[in-house]
Amino acid sequence: EKSPAEAAIDYRQGAFTMIKHHFGPMGAMVKGEMEFNAAEFAKNADAVAALSKFPANGFIAGSYEGETEAKPEIELNADDFKKKMETFQVEAAALAEVAKGGDIAAIKPQFGKVGESCKACHKEYKKD
Ligand code: ASC
Known part of the structure; x- marks a missing residue:
């Protein structure tokens, strides 16, 4: 059985995995490594916009040790972290x-x- 912290780590990593899945092809198109396809690009951009709302839910107290790349500074600078997450969502x-x-x-x-x-x-x- 996973602890709440372990479950939160899994949750946010899952969200980032999905974001990467959609962000990667857009990057390749922007860089000209993949042919630009407007419909595919728009679909990926919609997915990232929707998914951008999720990772923040996974950054809970006590989830900054163990199998995570997230630094404990997130807890110390909670307002700044929240602001940066919101910037991602807006962009x-x-x-x-x-x-x-x-x-x-x-x-x-x-x-x-x-x-x-x-x-x-x-x-x-x-x-x-
Ligand atoms: C990616 C990826 C990131 C971001 C970042 C953008 O594809 O995995 O973390 O883009 O490199 O600058």
Whole structure:
């Protein structure tokens, strides 16, 4: 039987696995490693926007040791962490919106903003 902390770690890792699954192909399209397909891109952007709401639920007290890359600083800087999660959600929603237009030139900078929002959190709160 899993402890609440172990279950929370599994939950957030599951959410990040799903996010990565949808974010990866968008990155490949933006970089020109994969042919741009507007419909596929928009579907992935919708998925990331929806999934962006979930990881925060898994960062519960006591879940910063064991099989996790999350740093205990998350608990100490809870307001900053929450703000960074919300930035990710806002930027992901904006990407889903711009993706509906199917214009790669408009999509690219917003995709960049989502990536920056991932990186901002990882930089401070994810173990290397
Ligand atoms: C990814 C991935 C991340 C982000 C980040 C964006 O594909 O796994 O953590 O993008 O590298 O800068």
